[in-house]
Amino acid sequence: MKFSTTLKALGLTAAVALSPLMASGAQAAGTLTVAVAIDPGSWDPIDTFLVDWSSAANNIYDGLTARGADMKLKPALATSWEFLDNNARIRFKLRQNVKFHNGEPFNAAAVKFTFDRLLGEEGRKGPQQSNYTSIDRVEVVDDTTVDFIMKQADPVLLTKLAGYGAMIVPPKYIQEKGDAHFNMNPVGTGPYKFAEYSPKVSLTLEAFPEHWGGAPKLDKVVTRFISEANTQVAELQSGRIDVATLIPFGLAPTVEKSPNLSLLSITGPTVVSLRLNTKEGITKDLDVRKALIMGIDRDAIIKAVLLGHGKPIASFQADLSFGHDPNLKPLPFDLAKAKQMLQQAKVPAGAPVRIDFRGNDATFREVVQAAAGYLQALGLKPALQPHEPPVLLNDIIPNGKTGEAWHQSWGGWTFDYDNNAYLMYHSGEKWNPYYNDATLNALLEKQRTIYDVKEREKVLQEIARYVADQALEIPLYNQNTIYGVNKRVKSFDAPADRRFRFTETTVE
Amino acid sequence: MAGFILKRLLQAVFVVLAVTLIVSFAIRLSGDPAIMVMGGGNVTEQDLQNIRQALGLNRPFYVQYLSFLQGLFVGDFGKSFMGGTPVSLLISQALPATLLLAFASLLTSIALSVPLGVYAAVNRGRWPDQLIRILSLVGLSFPNFWLAIMLVLLFSIVLGILPPSGMEGPESFIMPALTMAIILTATNMRLVRTSMLETLSQQYIMVARSKGLRDRVVLYKHALRNSAIPLVTYIGLQFGNLIGGIVIVERVFNWPGMGTLAFDAISNRDYPVLQATITVLALFIVFINLMVDVAYGLIDPRIRTE
Numbered sequence: 001m002k003f004s005t006t007l008k009a010l011g012l013t014a015a016v017a018l019s020p021l022m023a024s025g026a027q028a029a030g031t032l033t034v035a036v037a038i039d040p041g042s043w044d045p046i047d048t049f050l051v052d053w054s055s056a057a058n059n060i061y062d063g064l065t066a067r068g069a070d071m072k073l074k075p076a077l078a079t080s081w082e083f084l085d086n087n088a089r090i091r092f093k094l095r096q097n098v099k100f101h102n103g104e105p106f107n108a109a110a111v112k113f114t115f116d117r118l119l120g121e122e123g124r125k126g127p128q129q130s131n132y133t134s135i136d137r138v139e140v141v142d143d144t145t146v147d148f149i150m151k152q153a154d155p156v157l158l159t160k161l162a163g164y165g166a167m168i169v170p171p172k173y174i175q176e177k178g179d180a181h182f183n184m185n186p187v188g189t190g191p192y193k194f195a196e197y198s199p200k201v202s203l204t205l206e207a208f209p210e211h212w213g214g215a216p217k218l219d220k221v222v223t224r225f226i227s228e229a230n231t232q233v234a235e236l237q238s239g240r241i242d243v244a245t246l247i248p249f250g251l252a253p254t255v256e257k258s259p260n261l262s263l264l265s266i267t268g269p270t271v272v273s274l275r276l277n278t279k280e281g282i283t284k285d286l287d288v289r290k291a292l293i294m295g296i297d298r299d300a301i302i303k304a305v306l307l308g309h310g311k312p313i314a315s316f317q318a319d320l321s322f323g324h325d326p327n328l329k330p331l332p333f334d335l336a337k338a339k340q341m342l343q344q345a346k347v348p349a350g351a352p353v354r355i356d357f358r359g360n361d362a363t364f365r366e367v368v369q370a371a372a373g374y375l376q377a378l379g380l381k382p383a384l385q386p387h388e389p390p391v392l393l394n395d396i397i398p399n400g401k402t403g404e405a406w407h408q409s410w411g412g413w414t415f416d417y418d419n420n421a422y423l424m425y426h427s428g429e430k431w432n433p434y435y436n437d438a439t440l441n442a443l444l445e446k447q448r449t450i451y452d453v454k455e456r457e458k459v460l461q462e463i464a465r466y467v468a469d470q471a472l473e474i475p476l477y478n479q480n481t482i483y484g485v486n487k488r489v490k491s492f493d494a495p496a497d498r499r500f501r502f503t504e505t506t507v508e
Numbered sequence: 509m510a511g512f513i514l515k516r517l518l519q520a521v522f523v524v525l526a527v528t529l530i531v532s533f534a535i536r537l538s539g540d541p542a543i544m545v546m547g548g549g550n551v552t553e554q555d556l557q558n559i560r561q562a563l564g565l566n567r568p569f570y571v572q573y574l575s576f577l578q579g580l581f582v583g584d585f586g587k588s589f590m591g592g593t594p595v596s597l598l599i600s601q602a603l604p605a606t607l608l609l610a611f612a613s614l615l616t617s618i619a620l621s622v623p624l625g626v627y628a629a630v631n632r633g634r635w636p637d638q639l640i641r642i643l644s645l646v647g648l649s650f651p652n653f654w655l656a657i658m659l660v661l662l663f664s665i666v667l668g669i670l671p672p673s674g675m676e677g678p679e680s681f682i683m684p685a686l687t688m689a690i691i692l693t694a695t696n697m698r699l700v701r702t703s704m705l706e707t708l709s710q711q712y713i714m715v716a717r718s719k720g721l722r723d724r725v726v727l728y729k730h731a732l733r734n735s736a737i738p739l740v741t742y743i744g745l746q747f748g749n750l751i752g753g754i755v756i757v758e759r760v761f762n763w764p765g766m767g768t769l770a771f772d773a774i775s776n777r778d779y780p781v782l783q784a785t786i787t788v789l790a791l792f793i794v795f796i797n798l799m800v801d802v803a804y805g806l807i808d809p810r811i812r813t814e
Contacts, residue, residue: 038772041591048591049547125562127546130555183592199593199601200764200772201674226673226762227772230657234672238664360775390539390777430551 030219032489032507034243034500035232039200039225043186044179045167046118049127051413051498054163055245056203056223058499059216060101061167061188064092064111065158068501069493071320071415073158077106077168077189081158087451090148090157091141098212100170101193108140113171115148122179128165153449155456156416163413163499191216191503200225216503217491236261236484242507244484245498249307249363255484264494265309268481270411271316271420272364274355274371274474279434281404282353282380287345289471292353292405293331295338296374302477305366309480315464316410316420318478320496323417323460328468330475338378349379354403356396359386364407367476400433405474413497417460418447425467440466513798520794525577527790532573532783541565541589541777563589576783585784590776595784598769603788605675606758606765610750612681613688614743620693622739625700626732632705640697647694652687652753656760659683673762684761688753692746699742703735710734736807744800748793 036052043057066076078092098106115138123129134154139147148157160166168189174182186194191213192205203223209215224241226232232244233251237258247255247263256263276283276292283289302310314330317323353375357368365386372382385403387396396402408431412419423429426444427436443463450456467473483494488508495501542559543551560566564575579586585595628640663683664672671680707713708731716726755767762768766785773782 039591041588041593044591124558127551127555127559129558130546130551180592180594198764199598200768201601224674227768228759228762231660231673231760231762234660234664238668238672240671388539389775390544394540394543395538430553 030507031222032218032220032243032502032505033222033224033241035224035226035235035241035245037225037227037232037246039203041199042183043194043197043203044126044183045169046123046126046128046165047183049164052225052245054413054497054499056205056221056500057167057186057188058163058190058501059192059205059221060186060190060194061169062190063162063166063168064094065162066501067159067162067497067499069495071496073162076162077111078161083451084147087153088150090150092146092148094144094146095212096144098189099210100173100189101187101208102170102173104170104172104187106168106189107143108146109143110168110171111146112138112140113174114166114168117169117174118165123165126165131160132165153451155448155451155453156414156418159414159416191501192221195220211503213503217506218502221502233484236486239486242486242489243492243500247482247484249305249309249482252307252309252482260487262485262487264483264485265480266483266494266496267311267318267320268411268479268496268498269318269320269413269415270409270481271313271318271478272367272407272409272476273313273316274368274405274476275402275408275424276471276473277402277404277406277434278472279400282345282347282351283404285345285347286471287341288347290331291338291341291345291347291378292375293471293474294334294341295378296371296474296476297333297335298330298474298476299333301367301370305363305370306477306479309482310477311480313475313478314468315417316408316424316467316473316475317417317464318411318415318496321415321417321420323421323457323464325461325464328461328464330468331471335374335377342378342380347380350381352383352403353380353405354383354385355405355407356385356387356392356402357407358389358392358409360389361407361409363479364409368407371474371476398430398433402433408473413499415497417464418444421460421463421467422448425463425472435470435472437470440470512801516794516798516801520791520798523794524787524790528576528580528783528787529573531786532576532779533569535774535777535779535782536569539777541779544776544778545589572779576780580787586780588773588781589778590781595780598781599766599784599788602764602766602769602785605763606751606754606767607792609681609684609688609758609763609765610747610754612685613692613750613754614747616685616689617692617696618743620689621696621700622732624693625697626704626727628697628701629704629708630727637701640701644694644697647690650691652691653756653760655690656683656687656757659687660760673760675763675765680761684757684763687757687761688750691753692750695746696739696743699739700735703738704731707731707735733807737804740803740807741800744796744803747796751789751793 036055038050038052040048040050040053042048045061062077064076064078065073067073077095079095081090081092083090094108100106115135117123118129118132119135134150134152134157136149136151139149141147170187173187184197191208191211193208195206196204205221207216207219229246229248232246233254235241236244252263255261276289278284298312302312312330314328355368357364368384372384375382397406410420422444423431425432425435425440427441443459447456447459481496481498485492490506491504541563542556545559546555587594624640628637631637660672663670670683674680713726713731716730755771758765758767759771766789769781770785773785
């Protein structure tokens, strides 16, 4: 997007020059205002996959489990759980005396209703059902006990119960008011209750003092929908929002230099790589793939384009991810060696390398231009092909119409390597149009049946090593999650997955 | 006059039909809404099928289009693919926001361009004329998003007196309307000047002057009214362009209007929202053109009698 790059450049220059003069606006005490990019349109947990939904709705709802900013799993609406019948049945003891915002009691029936809805007709119309298909059904044992009957093993289930589609919803309310009403007037058990929703403008939540975890410290949380990053930064600078979630790397220094703002740059879930075509083109050859990895200086790209807000990766996952292996190192940057390897593989000078990428991603556009520069230095002939995301995601990649390489950006909120690896490398998956390897398939299937944490971690690490050995992609970087925060905000626990929970947060 | 209006209304129906058909067809040429709904994550072909079924996308194109038309007649635009919000609700919020902004921009532009244009014409060739013409060239050359950002920097960040985005009080209109107006003014002013110059050279103006009428009366009662016709036509036509240009301005100022709605609908492949937005805008532009024709009659009695 030329428009947006120009905006960024102009905004950056001018904002840096003028930021010391900045005036600060006034904000109501006890009200925290957060800006996110997209209005999900519905606040029903089963209707969306958007992180922006969770940034707000994680305050409205609770799951059986919860995961805080420290990324550790802890009990929430379930106080304990045990695995029975050889892991085919998971029994949850539920928290007592919990009420929904409308006064309706939370109990085993509510859990059953939530999952019947998610796994049934209603859930089929939305994107969340597919994440929970390992559950066969939920059975009520007594008012405070439920059993999850599993269709297949799912070692990531407990994490998945902490968010999105698994958030517990009120049965009576939904049955009486209907789905359309619930979409626009959500009710949960969380620390903040719904107050007002104006589509495409804002969502206002109010404190729910009877929350089982104790009353939240803020009176109100307002979420505003602002899709232009420069506008979010302008709103942040003028003190009208407290937390901005859309800060391009180029604007990070502007926020950093503002006296009333702080920039939080933390490890996030998003990893970016250039996947390689193993079926056609020069990338068919393993040594060529390795040469391409070694020929691109990923550290330099992180420093120059991401301005340091990212980390090199050896496998397609963040270091917070379960399955990350600190001992696995990426292939080093070595232009001479890479050239030599290409020569040995008899790659002719000027061999084409076409890279398909998302054209609306301004940061990646710069990244891929830098990468193309390195490929040129290797004597290859890179061609950059931008696509509109729906075209790239729905046609070019799944139908195997890519060039030698394509842009893959991925960030599963579960922080489990399974979520990335299975979908990227198992044969027949939508995101894996070319590669089919029985050994890798077997490993990927095996880890999905193992509940033993240590054992499963070992298999996941083995997968990452295998993928690195086969050089299925050029692992570029794990990009940071960046927040711009007004200094009047205190006790803000910045979560890596952007699922805010403002129970302890206060504003001055 | 009534027959004329009726005829124009019938034409409008065909214009709107053609526009909706083209838009509905074109948006379906690329991308799949199902994958936008699913987020492109952990999806199987079966999931996509389920979504397409739920959204009614597995029906043939003409069935989908006809059911959209059917909805139009009963005032039901359907539901957004994203979150199932009723489209009529989205439009009922976005349309007033855009219209208010468009009218504010036009009014600002008229208020600026008419006096400046008249002044330039009266002082033809002298320094006020030159200055105004240079300023108008500068105004024409501004890209509107750049202007928007500069205004935000000045008024929101440096001076801290105006909100950088959103539609809240009257103060939030100032920057977006000014952004649109400055660019409109540049062209409108040149038009007023040219039109005035032409009128001022007419014989009836000479007659009016020789009758001993005061300069002010000659200028505003005789000359300006006669020069207004091309201006009214142009402003009417400009409305269409205005709506087009408003997309970018709405985006920069996070204005909850039709431009934002259409922009998001295109990127999400949200067919119902896009079709409805375009239909409403097309209707509106047709309506404005009709109003322009009616306005001619009011300004120029000769047209009324014909």
